[in-house]
Structure formats: structure tokens, C-alpha cells
Amino acid sequence: RAKAAGRNGYHFYTTGMHAEALKRLELDRWLREAIERNELSLAFQPKVNLKTRDYTGAEVLLRWYRPEQGFISPAEFIPLAEETGLIKELGMWVVRRACQQLSEWRGTPLSHIRLAINLSAIQLEDKELVHKIDNLLREFDVPPRQLEFELTEEVFIQNIESNMAHLNELIKMGFRLSIDDFGVGYSSLAYLKHFPISCIKIDRSFVSQLETNADDRVIINAVIAMAHNLNLSVVAEGVETEAQAAYLQKQGCDEAQGYLFAKPLPPDQLYKLATSLRNGTSLQQG
Ligand code: C2E
Numbered sequence: 001r002a003k004a005a006g007r008n009g010y011h012f013y014t015t016g017m018h019a020e021a022l023k024r025l026e027l028d029r030w031l032r033e034a035i036e037r038n039e040l041s042l043a044f045q046p047k048v049n050l051k052t053r054d055y056t057g058a059e060v061l062l063r064w065y066r067p068e069q070g071f072i073s074p075a076e077f078i079p080l081a082e083e084t085g086l087i088k089e090l091g092m093w094v095v096r097r098a099c100q101q102l103s104e105w106r107g108t109p110l111s112h113i114r115l116a117i118n119l120s121a122i123q124l125e126d127k128e129l130v131h132k133i134d135n136l137l138r139e140f141d142v143p144p145r146q147l148e149f150e151l152t153e154e155v156f157i158q159n160i161e162s163n164m165a166h167l168n169e170l171i172k173m174g175f176r177l178s179i180d181d182f183g184v185g186y187s188s189l190a191y192l193k194h195f196p197i198s199c200i201k202i203d204r205s206f207v208s209q210l211e212t213n214a215d216d217r218v219i220i221n222a223v224i225a226m227a228h229n230l231n232l233s234v235v236a237e238g239v240e241t242e243a244q245a246a247y248l249q250k251q252g253c254d255e256a257q258g259y260l261f262a263k264p265l266p267p268d269q270l271y272k273l274a275t276s277l278r279n280g281t282s283l284q285q286g
């Protein structure tokens, strides 16, 4: 009996692996078609200044709608694209679309908005990355101060020398850099001394339960204090409640992003939001 169960277990295991591998293969194939089939789009999630509640910019988030399947989450396809290297192409598509969008918003209330674009560590392996970004800025006449790049911690841990060189080039060109998902990646903080970063984004996992979890509050307070002592600004991710916003503001957190303020919006909805704001300075860069 035990043997049969064991065999069954093994059988289920291989079927499971096989199904998973097939699904990934299929997803990879679909994703390779996505650009040509016009299935990709950008969503924009506003960031706010916690004190004034003014909008200070927006994060660019990739969206994939496949008519046969509906929306497929970036949490599912970005890691796959990173493994296969397709992220290099997708990532450049995102930068191109973002620049094109900025040029379309010229002369509107979104004229000077600053957009934050996620850059994967894999994209930094592309020796031509900085050159390609520079070309897009020229093509769409976008000033570098309108773009910021969000990097995750592995960028500062792996391929340090070449990554450092690329990031310094981006800084020289006038872009801002921030660290995304801060606190969930690596325990080493030494890189903060060496890399030209301007902002830390506290990961949502520390924010979501801060009202009931004292450890999360301790970590948040420590990150804010450390960041400010290093002259970095702090953005909290995933703020969903007024109580979370109030706590973060009291602790001196500079900015926040989350469903409490706005969900990631398609461009026309961001445009509507911007034109509905009375204050002409809102949604301009902070
Ligand atoms: P991220 O860069 O940390 O982006 C924040 C994620 O949190 C987004 O998920 C956003 O929709 C979600 N979010 C924002 N506010 C809230 C909130 O109040 N509550 C909750 N529960 N979630 C909130 P999304 O759009 O699904 O993206 C997931 C991840 O996929 C991103 O995490 C980023 O790592 C990656 N990603 C998305 N677009 C791109 C891209 O263009 N390039 C690269 N390399 N990665 C991307």
C-alpha cells in the first residue's frame, strides 16, 4: 500500500512538473507575440507627497491583455521574461512607450510629470542599454529629469562593477534612481554608500500590517531614519488605509503610493485625474 501511494505521489509530482513546464512554455510563446499583437499597454500609478497629499509623479506598470486569456499579471510574466531574457525587449518597449506618452502629454496638465520606470537587473546586462535610452530621449524630446528608474536590490549585489558603471552613466545623464521593494531582498546595506541612489521605496510587505504588527513599525521607523541620514527620500508602497498613511506621515515618510490614493490607471484616466485637479501644480514633479 505504501508503495502504491509512493508511486502515486511520484506520478502526481511528474505530472505537476510537466504541466507547469508546459504552461511556462506556452506563456513564453504568447509573450513573444504580445508586442506585435498589440497586447501590451502601460498603467500609471500616482505617488503623493504625504504632507500635502499633492501628486508628485507616477510609476509606470506594464499591462498585458491577451484577448483569449484576459489580463495576465506582471508578477507572473516578468519573472519568466527575466529568465528567458525577453525582458530586455519588453523593458525597452516600456521605455519607448513611456517617452512617447510624455511627448503626447506636452502642453497638457501632465506636461512635466515625472515617470518612474522599473528596470530589471537583467536589463542592465545590456551594454547598449544607456545608449538606447539616450536615443529614445532624443527621438521623443524628453528631458532626463522627467524619468526615474526603479531598481531592485540584486542590482547592487550581482555584477557590481558593470552595474555601477551603467548606473553612474544614467546619473550623469540626469536620471534619478530609486531602490524598489526595499527590505525584502538582501541584508547588506553597504551598497547604499557606493551607489548614486536618491530614493528608497519601502516594500508593501512592511506597510500592509503596520497597524497591528509592532515589528513592521520598528523596521519602517529605522528605514526612514537611515534613509534621511543618508540624504535619501522615502516612498512607502502599497498604502491602502488612512491609518497607514497617517502613521507613515507622522514618522516623516516623504511620499506614498497605494490604492488609498490611486490605483494604476490607463493614460486617459490619469489625464482625467490631472485635468480635474484644481491646483495647477499637482501631478508636476515634486
Ligand atoms: P513593483 O514595482 O513593486 O510595483 C508595485 C506593485 O504593487 C504593482 O503591481 C502595483 O499595482 C501594486 N500596488 C500598488 N499599490 C497597491 C496597494 O495599495 N495594494 C496592493 N495590494 N498592491 C498595490 P503590478 O502592476 O502587478 O506589478 C508587479 C511587479 O511587476 C512590479 O512590482 C514590478 O516588479 C514588476 N513590473 C511591472 N511592470 C514592470 C516593467 O515595466 N518592467 C519591469 N522590469 N518590471 C515590472
Ligand code: MG
Pocket (backbone or CB within 6 Å): 059, 118, 150, 180
Ligand atoms: Mg516599482
Ligand code: MG
Pocket (backbone or CB within 6 Å): 180, 181, 201, 237
Ligand atoms: Mg515596488
Ligand code: MG
Pocket (backbone or CB within 6 Å): 180, 181, 203, 204, 237
Ligand atoms: Mg513591491
